[in-house]
Amino acid sequence: MLMILQRYGLMLVAALGQTLLLTLLSLFFAMIIGMIFGLMNVGHNRVFNFIGTVYVDAVRGVPLIVLAYFIYFGVPAAIQGIGFDTFRLTALQAGTIALSMNCGAYMAEIIRAGIQSVDRGQMEAGRSLGLTYGSSMALIVVPQAIRTMIPSIINQYIITLKDTSILSVIGFSELTNVGKTIMGNTFMALQTWTIIGIMYMVVIVTLSKLSKKLERRINRGR
Amino acid sequence: MADSKISVKNLRKNFGSLEVLKDISLEVTEGEVVVLIGPSGSGKSTLLRCLNQLEKVTSGQIIIDGYDVTDKHTDINKVRENIGMVFQHFNLFNHLTVIKNMTLAPVHLKLLSKEEAKDKALKLLERVGLADKAEAFPSQLSGGQKQRVAIARALEMNPDIMLFDEPTSALDPEMVGEVLAVMKELAREGMTMVVVTHEIGFAREVASRVIFMEGGYIVEEGTPEEVFNNPKEPRTIDFLSKVL
Numbered sequence: 001m002l003m004i005l006q007r008y009g010l011m012l013v014a015a016l017g018q019t020l021l022l023t024l025l026s027l028f029f030a031m032i033i034g035m036i037f038g039l040m041n042v043g044h045n046r047v048f049n050f051i052g053t054v055y056v057d058a059v060r061g062v063p064l065i066v067l068a069y070f071i072y073f074g075v076p077a078a079i080q081g082i083g084f085d086t087f088r089l090t091a092l093q094a095g096t097i098a099l100s101m102n103c104g105a106y107m108a109e110i111i112r113a114g115i116q117s118v119d120r121g122q123m124e125a126g127r128s129l130g131l132t133y134g135s136s137m138a139l140i141v142v143p144q145a146i147r148t149m150i151p152s153i154i155n156q157y158i159i160t161l162k163d164t165s166i167l168s169v170i171g172f173s174e175l176t177n178v179g180k181t182i183m184g185n186t187f188m189a190l191q192t193w194t195i196i197g198i199m200y201m202v203v204i205v206t207l208s209k210l211s212k213k214l215e216r217r218i219n220r221g222r
Numbered sequence: 223m224a225d226s227k228i229s230v231k232n233l234r235k236n237f238g239s240l241e242v243l244k245d246i247s248l249e250v251t252e253g254e255v256v257v258l259i260g261p262s263g264s265g266k267s268t269l270l271r272c273l274n275q276l277e278k279v280t281s282g283q284i285i286i287d288g289y290d291v292t293d294k295h296t297d298i299n300k301v302r303e304n305i306g307m308v309f310q311h312f313n314l315f316n317h318l319t320v321i322k323n324m325t326l327a328p329v330h331l332k333l334l335s336k337e338e339a340k341d342k343a344l345k346l347l348e349r350v351g352l353a354d355k356a357e358a359f360p361s362q363l364s365g366g367q368k369q370r371v372a373i374a375r376a377l378e379m380n381p382d383i384m385l386f387d388e389p390t391s392a393l394d395p396e397m398v399g400e401v402l403a404v405m406k407e408l409a410r411e412g413m414t415m416v417v418v419t420h421e422i423g424f425a426r427e428v429a430s431r432v433i434f435m436e437g438g439y440i441v442e443e444g445t446p447e448e449v450f451n452n453p454k455e456p457r458t459i460d461f462l463s464k465v466l
Binding site for chain 1 (some may be wrong): 274300303306310311315317326327375376
């Protein structure tokens with residue numbers, strides 16, 4: 001175990017960095033995607049509802065690993081096919097897109113559910129005061145929805161962090177992929193995967209502790 | 223008709239295949255206090271909610287202060303600034319303090335500056351007897367206090383019409399009086415009011431006109447004296463015999 005840490009320590013830290021980079025990028029875009037499609041689904045515009053539902057169903061209906069293959073291999077092939085011969089996606093780009101789309105779909109559902117959990121009367125009170133739908137949503141409904149959404153959002157963050165390991169299949173050098181390399185070089189499976197497992201766990205437990213604190217602080221106003 | 227504040231013509235409202243309002247016509251003049259009574263499901267709350275377009279009408283016309291609110295081109299938000307509404311379940315913004323509840327809309331809509339809105343809110347709170355609750359959150363108030371804040375919040379917009387949708391129905395009995403007192407004072411000051419309520423005592427004392435609705439129709443209307451003491455329609459008599 002010590003041998004692995006000595007020889008591959010830097011590599012492992014770099015891999016963890018890649019994992020976190022991919023997670024943060026994906027969460028950022030997923031939040032935007034989630035807000036767009038989540039809000040589409042709470043409104044009463046049939047076209048938006050339809051687009052939102054199709055997106056969420058389509059992405060949730062496909063395993064992340066398939067989505068990753070599709071974006072890493074399928075999409076560039078299609079774009080090359082229409083004449084852009086040199087078009088390629090790096091593993092980080094494809095991974096970020098796949099994970100953002102995946103996490104975004106779940107985020108959209110969390111945001112939709114959170115907004116719908118706020119009593120309808122809140123929106124009506126806002127509208128009756130002359131505020132627009134958008135203003136009532138932004139000033140009255142969403143701030144209250146966020147409180148109920150936070151635990152689910154954090155849960156989704158953690159799932160997304162763990163899902164980065166799936167992107168080892170497209171050759172992205174995140175933690176799990178590096179673990180495979182180390183195991184291939186050393187044949188020390190037990191030790192390697194113990195280290196990798198602990199590294200994930202430390203990050204995730206730290207994050208969930210921090211988020212519990214945040215949750216408590218936000219709820220203190222009540 | 224010059225001082226007609228609210229004019230409803232041949233209003234119909236369907237929820238799916240259910241016809242809730244069937245050909246309602248109604249005029250409310252400035253300073254009038256119109257009380258809507260009737261059994262539940264008679265359409266009185268729906269009628270009220272159509273007035274400020276919280277419910278879209280199926281057909282017919284509603285003109286408020288000269289604006290046709292059923293016309294798509296009317297800026298409904300602008301019209302709503304002049305129509306205060308008080309809900310059965312208060313609908314205070316739970317994440318904001320009392321004073322923020324009151325100042326949110328006028329400040330956001332740039333009708334008042336922050337300071338003006340705050341001064342005004344404090345005066346209104348004093349008027350409804352809650353000056354000491356400005357910094358409280360809604361969850362820290364009793365039902366009666368919440369409803370008085372809700373009325374103050376509506377008044378902060380300087381409306382010239384106030385709509386009340388069963389404002390005392392969700393209150394414990396001992397808190398009904400404090401809310402009705404605020405409403406009575408408003409009525410005395412000449413506010414145009416449309417009130418859906420089961421408080422017959424309030425209607426008797428304050429209403430300029432009582433409208434009895436049933437099954438989506440206006441069955442009978444008149445002064446409180448006429449409707450309560452000499453109802454003409456059998457359905458009104460039947461209803462009153464149950465509530466009086």
